[in-house]
Amino acid sequence: MKKLLLITTGGTIASSPSDEGLIPALNSQELLSILGLREEHIQLDCEDLLNLDSSNMQPEEWKLIARRIYEVYADYDGIILTHGTDTMAYTASALSFMLHNLPIPVILTGSQLPLLHPLSDGVDNIRLAFAAAQCALHGVYICFNRKLMLGTRAVKVRTMNFDAFESVNAQPIGIVDARGLHIYEKDAISLKGKCELYDDLCEDVYLMKLTPGMNPEILDVLANMNYRGIVIEAFGAGGIHFIRRDLISKLEEIVAKGISVVVCSQCLYENSDFSIYQTGQKVLRHGVIQGYDMTSEACLTKLMWALGQTADPQTVKEIFATNYVNEITLK
Numbered sequence: 250m251k252k253l254l255l256i257t258t259g260g261t262i263a264s265s266p267s268d269e270g271l272i273p274a275l276n277s278q279e280l281l282s283i284l285g286l287r288e289e290h291i292q293l294d295c296e297d298l299l300n301l302d303s304s305n306m307q308p309e310e311w312k313l314i315a316r317r318i319y320e321v322y323a324d325y326d327g328i329i330l331t332h333g334t335d336t337m338a339y340t341a342s343a344l345s346f347m348l349h350n351l352p353i354p355v356i357l358t359g360s361q362l363p364l365l366h367p368l369s370d371g372v373d374n375i376r377l378a379f380a381a382a383q384c385a386l387h388g389v390y391i392c393f394n395r396k397l398m399l400g401t402r403a404v405k406v407r408t409m410n411f412d413a414f415e416s417v418n419a420q421p422i423g424i425v426d427a428r429g430l431h432i433y434e435k436d437a438i439s440l441k442g443k444c445e446l447y448d449d450l451c452e453d454v455y456l457m458k459l460t461p462g463m464n465p466e467i468l469d470v471l472a473n474m475n476y477r478g479i480v481i482e483a484f485g486a487g488g489i490h491f492i493r494r495d496l497i498s499k500l501e502e503i504v505a506k507g508i509s510v511v512v513c514s515q516c517l518y519e520n521s522d523f524s525i526y527q528t529g530q531k532v533l534r535h536g537v538i539q540g541y542d543m544t545s546e547a548c549l550t551k552l553m554w555a556l557g558q559t560a561d562p563q564t565v566k567e568i569f570a571t572n573y574v575n576e577i578t579l580k
């Protein structure tokens with residue numbers, strides 16, 4: 250008999266109406282009674298860890314969740330984590346970097362419409378999460394709208410539609426069709442060693458979307474605020490302006506100060522490659538790190554995690570040149 254753990258953290262799935270709008274209210278027992286799941290063939294434990302709208306989920310909560318998973322994973326075949334959708338991709342990415350070689354699946358899910366609503370998408374999402382948590386998978390995944398996605402590749406792309414998440418630059422690793430849940434094992438996360446918790450994160454990392462005409466001095470402001478890492482969503486395949494407002498020289502100054510800078514694309518799909526254009530190549534000469542096809546959520550959390558492990562910019566570069574959980578396609 251499989252032994253599963255349901256950890257709740259809030260989100261719309263657990264929300265009910267209040268005078269101030271939807272707020273998380275339901276605990277795990279209430280969620281289960283609405284679901285009416287008849288899981289006689291599994292042994293299920295429940296834990297109410299947090300009750301937050303995911304807009305309030307921050308690195309402190311990621312650490313709490315990661316530590317709890319690390320404490321209990323050995324007792325379970327799989328863990329289901331209910332979570333708000335708005336920042337679920339950040340949490341899933343952060344957990345993916347903090348928990349190395351998790352031998353069991355940790356499946357994050359939630360819903361767009363509260364489970365209390367008769368038309369909620371939460372019922373299907375939780376059912377899929379229970380199915381996925383019983384599979385022979387390792388590591389952190391998000392399941393939503395009949396898709397199972399790598400935790401570092403899922404991005405919330407829709408505010409209202411039930412198909413709220415896409416798996417970006419990687420196929421979903423599981424889909425539900427007439428065969429039931431079908432897993433593409435070759436794309437799943439593989440175990441490379443012993444399970445370890447690395448729960449140090451640097452919160453002083455800024456994600457910036459480049460806009461035409463952006464004043465380079467904004468980077469001085471971040472340096473003066475002691476930010477240690479900056480992720481820049483640059484233009485297209487890889488470009489940053491240098492005429493009139495010379496952002497590239499400013500990046501050189503910033504990197505020379507020991508701040509780690511990662512560049513990725515503000516296009517959601519396909520990889521960035523800063524070696525294609527002059528406007529990109531100039532950036533690379535100054536020791537800026539390429540994010541290639543990583544999502545912005547994965548770039549940000551990987552940089553927070555890398556700077557939590559080391560103060561040495563060269564080691565940060567090495568971390569970004571490593572593929573941990575299929576979060577990046579390296580050449």
Ligand SMILES: NC(=O)C[C@H](N)C(=O)O
Nearest residue numbers: 260261302303333334335
């Ligand atoms: N659908 C949701 O869960 C949205 C909610 N605001 C949250 O992220 O907690």
